[in-house]
Amino acid sequence: MSRSSMRHPPVCADCTVSEPTWASINRGVLICDECCSVHRSLGRHISQVKSLKKGQWCPSQHAMVYILASNGANNIWEHTMLDPAQNKHGRRKPAPRDPLHPNKNDFIRAKYQFLSFVNKHKDSDASSIDDVSRELHSSVRTNNVETCLRLLSKGADPNYFYREKGNSPIHVAAQAGQTAQVELLCVYGADPGARDANGRPPYDYAK
Numbered sequence: 001m002s003r004s005s006m007r008h009p010p011v012c013a014d015c016t017v018s019e020p021t022w023a024s025i026n027r028g029v030l031i032c033d034e035c036c037s038v039h040r041s042l043g044r045h046i047s048q049v050k051s052l053k054k055g056q057w058c059p060s061q062h063a064m065v066y067i068l069a070s071n072g073a074n075n076i077w078e079h080t081m082l083d084p085a086q087n088k089h090g091r092r093k094p095a096p097r098d099p100l101h102p103n104k105n106d107f108i109r110a111k112y113q114f115l116s117f118v119n120k121h122k123d124s125d126a127s128s129i130d131d132v133s134r135e136l137h138s139s140v141r142t143n144n145v146e147t148c149l150r151l152l153s154k155g156a157d158p159n160y161f162y163r164e165k166g167n168s169p170i171h172v173a174a175q176a177g178q179t180a181q182v183e184l185l186c187v188y189g190a191d192p193g194a195r196d197a198n199g200r201p202p203y204d205y206a207k
């Protein structure tokens with residue numbers, strides 16, 4: 001567990017129950033047992049859940065999840081709820097004591113399956129997949145993992161081959177020693193054996 005998440009005891013990202021026992025790896029959030037049952041019902045293409053207590057974790061993936069969770073990755077999925085100008089219907093997230101059906105179930109579906117609360121500002125719609133993929137290519141050299149998750153949520157291609165640079169985001173992340181970024185790219189389907197323009201795979205560059 002990272003230091004920052006110990007400073008703020010974590011709560012379920014969906015219903016704020018304390019001491020969440022599961023993680024959604026591709027969403028970068030910690031969730032409770034009850035909410036996890038809804039995540040499971042949505043399928044792995046929506047949410048990849050793993051037990052914080054019983055799961056087999058490799059240290060870098062565990063670190064990635066805690067970095068994302070403690071740096072507010074949940075705000076990506078609840079963006080418009082946090083902005084009074086965009087939350088015109090006054091949508092609120094469920095409280096711990098609200099029933100699983102329909103309250104928590106409906107909220108979790110809206111949040112992750114229909115992406116009802118992500119930022120749909122005009123600026124983000126204007127940028128093409130090429131634009132967000134290039135932004136991803138440059139962001140993975142930093143330790144700002146939640147920025148990359150935001151770009152991936154906007155459709156950035158984790159396997160984008162940047163022709164002018166001769167490589168893909170995973171090469172850049174490996175070269176910069178950003179293991180959490182490598183983990184995130186892999187969760188989103190980046191090929192860990194992808195070759196760059198020199199025919200070298202990412203692990204050739206890992207420090």
Ligand SMILES: [Zn+2]
Nearest residue numbers: 012015032035
């Ligand atoms: Zn919950």
